[in-house]
Amino acid sequence: MEAAERARLEAAAKEIRKKTIDTIGFLGVGHIGGALSIVEVLACLYYKEMKTDPKAPRDPERDRLVLSKGHAGPALYSTLALKGFFPVEWLHTLNKGGTNLPSHCDRNKTPGIDMTTGSLGQGISAACGIALANKIDRKPVYTFAIVGDGESDEGEVWEAAMFAGHYGLDRLIAFTDANKLQIDGPTSEIMSVDGRPENGGPGGGSDLVAKYRAFGWNAERVDGHNVEAICAAIEAAKARASNPGRAAGTHAASGGGRPTMIVLDTIKGKGANFCEGMLGNHNMNFDYETAKKAIEALG
Amino acid sequence: MENKEMRAVYCDTLKSLAAADPRIMVLEADLMKASGTMPFKAAYPDRGIDAGVAEANMVGVAAGLASEGKIPFAATFGCFASRRDFDQFFLSGAYAKLPVKLVGTDPGVTAAFNGGTHMPFEDIGIMRNVPGLDIVEPSDAVSLEAYVRLLAASGKPAYLRLHRKAVEPIYKEGEKFELGRGKLLREGRDLVIVSLGALMTHEALSAAKLLASKGIEAAVIDALCVKPIDEKLILDWGRKTGAVLSVENHQCTTGLGGALAWLLAGRDGIRFDSVGIHDEFGEVGTLEYLQQRFKLTAGDIAAKAEKLAKV
Numbered sequence: 001m002e003a004a005e006r007a008r009l010e011a012a013a014k015e016i017r018k019k020t021i022d023t024i025g026f027l028g029v030g031h032i033g034g035a036l037s038i039v040e041v042l043a044c045l046y047y048k049e050m051k052t053d054p055k056a057p058r059d060p061e062r063d064r065l066v067l068s069k070g071h072a073g074p075a076l077y078s079t080l081a082l083k084g085f086f087p088v089e090w091l092h093t094l095n096k097g098g099t100n101l102p103s104h105c106d107r108n109k110t111p112g113i114d115m116t117t118g119s120l121g122q123g124i125s126a127a128c129g130i131a132l133a134n135k136i137d138r139k140p141v142y143t144f145a146i147v148g149d150g151e152s153d154e155g156e157v158w159e160a161a162m163f164a165g166h167y168g169l170d171r172l173i174a175f176t177d178a179n180k181l182q183i184d185g186p187t188s189e190i191m192s193v194d195g196r197p198e199n200g201g202p203g204g205g206s207d208l209v210a211k212y213r214a215f216g217w218n219a220e221r222v223d224g225h226n227v228e229a230i231c232a233a234i235e236a237a238k239a240r241a242s243n244p245g246r247a248a249g250t251h252a253a254s255g256g257g258r259p260t261m262i263v264l265d266t267i268k269g270k271g272a273n274f275c276e277g278m279l280g281n282h283n284m285n286f287d288y289e290t291a292k293k294a295i296e297a298l299g
Numbered sequence: 300m301e302n303k304e305m306r307a308v309y310c311d312t313l314k315s316l317a318a319a320d321p322r323i324m325v326l327e328a329d330l331m332k333a334s335g336t337m338p339f340k341a342a343y344p345d346r347g348i349d350a351g352v353a354e355a356n357m358v359g360v361a362a363g364l365a366s367e368g369k370i371p372f373a374a375t376f377g378c379f380a381s382r383r384d385f386d387q388f389f390l391s392g393a394y395a396k397l398p399v400k401l402v403g404t405d406p407g408v409t410a411a412f413n414g415g416t417h418m419p420f421e422d423i424g425i426m427r428n429v430p431g432l433d434i435v436e437p438s439d440a441v442s443l444e445a446y447v448r449l450l451a452a453s454g455k456p457a458y459l460r461l462h463r464k465a466v467e468p469i470y471k472e473g474e475k476f477e478l479g480r481g482k483l484l485r486e487g488r489d490l491v492i493v494s495l496g497a498l499m500t501h502e503a504l505s506a507a508k509l510l511a512s513k514g515i516e517a518a519v520i521d522a523l524c525v526k527p528i529d530e531k532l533i534l535d536w537g538r539k540t541g542a543v544l545s546v547e548n549h550q551c552t553t554g555l556g557g558a559l560a561w562l563l564a565g566r567d568g569i570r571f572d573s574v575g576i577h578d579e580f581g582e583v584g585t586l587e588y589l590q591q592r593f594k595l596t597a598g599d600i601a602a603k604a605e606k607l608a609k610v
Contacts, residue, residue: 066363107366108396115366116395119386125356126391129363129371136345137367156387159356166351 001228005048009227012082013043017271018295019078023091025291030094030103033281035075037179037224037266038146042079044230045144049238054084057111063141064130066115068123068157069148069177070104071283077101077110085112121154123147124174128164131172131259142238145174150182152193152208158215161261165216170257173237176208177224179268183282194263212261224264233262273297302465305497306335306404308440309461312447313372314339317346323451326361326373328354334374334404335463358384361399362391370398370451376410377403377460381422393429393456400450404461406436406496407548408589410581418581423525424553426458433478434526436460438500441470442482442523449478462497469500469521481529483536487518489608490542490570492600493533495522495555499546499574502590505597506546506604513601515608517544528558537563542570542607546600551575572607574600 017039024030046052050063067076074094081088086100093099100109104118114130117123127145134141147157164172180199184190188200194208195201205214212219218240222229237260267277272294275281303311317323317339324346325331325339331349340347350357354375361371374380380388380403392399403422410418426434433455437443443461450457469484476482481493484500485507494503500521507517518536522528537543543563545556552560556573563569576593590596 106395115363116390119390121355122359122362122387122391125359125387126363126366128356129360129365130367131363132348132360133364133367133369156355156359159350159353160359162353163350163356163360167348 001231006228009043009047009231012047013040013227014298015082016043016075016079018298019082019091020075021272021291021294023074023078023094025286025288026092027094028287029283029285030074031071031283032272032275032286033181033268034069034148034177034179035072036270036272037268038072038075038177039270040225040227041146041175041230041264042075044227044234046079046083048231049234050142050144052083052112054112057085061139061141064114064143066117066123066127066130066143066145067105068117068127068145069120069151070117070123072146073101073103073105076105076113080110080112086110120148120151121156124157124160127172127174128160128169131164131169132167134171135169141171143172145172147174147176149176149178149180149187149194149208152176153191161212161215161217164259168257169259170241172259173234174259174261176261176263177266178208178263179266181268181279181282185279208261208263216258217261218258219261219263221263221265224266225270230262230264237262271298302467303440304335304463304465305440305443305461306463308443309447310335310339312444314342316448316451317343320370322368322370324348324364324369324371326350326357326371328352328357328375328379330375333463336374354379354384355387358387358399358401359391362387362395362397365397365399366395370400372400372402374402374404374461376405376417377419377422378417381419381425385425388456389429393432397456398454399456400459401457402459402461404463406460406462407498407576408581408586408593408595409462409464409498409548411586411589412583414583415581420550420576420581421553423460423549423555424557427526427553427558431455432526433457433524435478435524436496437523438497438521439466439469441468441472441474442476445474445476446523449476453478460496466497467501476523479524479527479529481523481532482521483518483532484521485517485519487516488540489515489517490540490544490604491518491520491533491536492544492546492604493520493522493555493559494546495525496548498548499595502595502597503546503600506600509597509601510604513605515605517604517608522555525555525558528562530562533559533562534566537569538567541568544600544604544607545573545575547575548595549575551577570607572603574603
């Protein structure tokens with residue numbers, strides 16, 4: 001990646017991060033931690049990798065995104081607002097009565113939201129359905145999905161992982177936001193779904209990359225705050241995807257490719273000086289002054 | 300001519316719809332053989348999806364398919380369709396306004412040898428909580444085909460309770476049906492029996508004959524739809540006869556009985572009673588044994604009807 005391109009994406013990520021802190025800070029409470037950990041991947045997707053048109057949010061030829069960890073909605077809303085899907089002023093209506101921006105994503109309320117999510121584990125199943133529909137219709141669109149590491153405690157995530165592997169959904173490119181904290185504590189203490197020994201997990205192939213490979217996916221781990229590494233992983237996944245023009249097929253064994261899981265090594269609350277990496281930042285109260293200072297510190 | 304199995308009617312109807320409409324899809328959770336949809340997959344391999352024994356994901360996938368414009372019919376045993384994937388159906392399906400058609404097979408005691416673990420007495424009750432949902436239980440092959448077609452065209456999520464085995468016909472080919480409308484099968488002056496489903500509608504018609512031999516004239520309405528319920532038809536006949544008896548192969552309080560009690564409460568002094576399951580779990584046995592065990596026979600209906608009519 002050229003330096004200028006990298007700088008452009010990093011600048012986009014900074015804007016998304018500032019807007020996310022502002023959006024939640026204006027309200028005074030919200031899911032700040034898990035919103036800020038996915039800012040870089042959102043910048044890579046919406047400013048480079050995804051085909052989207054803010055003026056035609058339901059364009060059948062667009063790429064789709066399912067934010068399976070639906071509580072991170074404010075980061076996605078900030079991204080969509082900056083991209084022009086709806087007025088930036090909407091961000092200050094977050095969670096207010098009658099808003100188009102509920103805490104958890106709603107496909108019927110917000111332009112650019114492809115799937116209603118919030119009950120953890122469900123979005124990745126829906127993403128499988130979206131990818132399957134487009135595979136059947138032989139449309140060359142990609143379906144992206146962002147899953148949380150805490151969310152991956154849900155059995156449904158693994159049902160979906162089996163399904164995507166079996167049906168060879170190679171245009172499904174998913175991310176796990178491995179920010180290593182869940183509501184009740186570190187994932188290593190609560191449920192070591194990404195069981196790397198360096199995170200205090202049991203090891204022995206219990207980490208997310210090994211797990212997804214075992215389910216028939218391509219999987220790799222990247223620095224989730226490094227836009228260059230994220231884009232490279234997405235582009236590698238795209239390069240592996242099969243030509244949708246060939247027989248829709250059914251499963252990997254009949255010629256379908258493999259879905260891709262990109263595990264994002266991230267820090268929960270990344271970039272907010274009052275809560276970065278802090279236990280308890282999943283859903284927290286902070287006043288607008290604190291938000292403004294954090295935004296100022298980002299420069 | 301032998302009556303066609305209901306599951307064959309379900310599959311044939313979907314095949315017929317799929318021939319004209321590429322959006323129609325079938326999803327199963329390793330019960331394609333039981334639901335009778337193997338011929339659909341044979342005819343449309345890309346549109347007959349077996350999700351394996353993973354009902355929650357199946358329903359989530361169906362929601363994703365629906366968001367792309369597909370019309371997915373996702374089936375499993377009624378116990379699992381309701382209990383195991385309710386959150387997926389509720390949120391990814393109904394709340395998201397996506398037209399997932401969830402099909403629960405083997406209603407109530409028809410689960411027979413699968414026993415209490417597989418015997419849904421609660422699926423309709425669970426589903427009645429979903430705002431705006433269409434809940435349908437056809438009573439024969441003609442009504443089943445009609446409602447599968449109506450649900451495919453509705454643009455909304457739905458729950459279809461499907462009796463798998465063959466049953467005697469009630470309706471003639473060409474009969475017209477509507478969502479939210481029941482059918483008056485028999486007129487009568489002394490009470491109206493409102494029944495639901497293939498098993499109990501046939502029992503209700505038999506009960507009406509038993510009652511007639513005793514000089515009690517029971518009207519019979521085949522409810523067909525629990526939600527929305529046909530308020531006008533049922534209230535009209537409730538008022539005409541002064542008594543309503545609900546008859547179902549399900550928990551009375553949360554199923555048809557609950558819907559009717561809510562409809563009739565405080566209305567014109569209409570008397571009400573219910574035949575169905577009264578706060579019990581299912582158990583294993585032959586259908587005949589279970590109908591007797593849970594008091595779901597024509598004789599049980601007639602006995603309650605007689606009491607209700609004579610008050």
